[in-house]
Amino acid sequence: MASVDPTIASTVAAADSSKTVWDALHTTYANRSQTRVFNLRDQLARVTKDTHSITEYLYTIGSLSDKLPTVGAPVSNPELIVKILNGLGPELREISAAIRARDTTITYEELFEKLLDHELFLRHEDAKKLSSPITAARLPLPPNLTPIIATTVGRTTTLSNGTRIHAPSLNNSGSQT
Template structure:
């Protein structure tokens, strides 16, 4: 059906009446490409869904099918108008969820009746819906939500209040936005509040989005810097030997048993010299009283360090001198190893001489 254009004789700028699409064109339209939202009772997308459909009705020139300007029972004689009206009913049913469709579908419905039944599911009981939406609107806080999620919920509640006849002004929406922000955006509250001219809700939302992006970028840089510092502080130094490797040995450090590397000739001469020394009855040399079985000291050690005193001094001083077959032993100089006895020059007691030399007088 094509509506005749009408114009006022006095107003040259009077708009012509909208031209409706034909019934054949309406049957070929894929409404999903014009209304991408699916309406559900559990979702808060009624405003979005209705906005898409109102745009489509104006675009195709069929707004008079749902605005109560023409009654369907009066247009029964117009076959093309009736076919377009039936196509609109099919569009509406196609964009509903199964639960909502089962609640509103009726046989032989026209477009106006179907549109009214759907809107009543979301706009009936206006007083209760207004009270509930206002409580949610004024009690909303950002919490763990991002700026996009937080502003999105504010916008949904604002649309709901407008749909039930209690619209929220843009300045009030900005105040509610600032009052529910997290503490990390506290510096933005002063900036947005002091802006002249005053920021709209869209401007405040854009400002907070940029602030959130900047804060996330700064946090990522700080985390990367901390990770780099931690890896440097815990990393192995080049001078640190690897785990399980033996420490390097210095040529000057003696090997096991107190021996000097490369000192085989010195050890052989020392062993030969010790074998030529007189021994006591216990098989120990007079030098240091050490056993032949003990390892020799290192070349830098004191040869008299650790000398064992085998006999107490008091008992040695009480030994009575005795004469042998040849008489008293002529006086001899005490050996260096017994210098600690403080024996004066002269004759040694025979018992001490026999004990030291292992010879019988």
């Protein structure tokens, strides 16, 4: 009895055979194991990418799916791939559709690599959008200023305030005429 865990010592001491001990322990802990399976599967079903990076999202899924075999409920590769694709969200719809359209099954590792590459591609696209050319905004003039509008006819430009500007012409040698 010295090597028996204190949490099960009373169950072992009260039993009259090893089979009785085994049955009692199985009944006690099998229910907890089933609860653990349900809990892990529920957590796995609820995981979505949301605002997480691909690495964080797949790490969470991988961690949960790695725990399931230890409680007797392994997740198959196709089941895992479907779970991952379903939780990606609309911003990764294109790559999800491409992976679903494949003729061959993709492995978790291949999917991880492809999703990381696509996430990097999307970041580069977003960076391009942010570095677009500078645009000017038309601001209203203060009430004491009026805009100047210029009209050019030939070599003479007339401003809206009446000022005329005459532009000299240049001959082939570059001197004014």
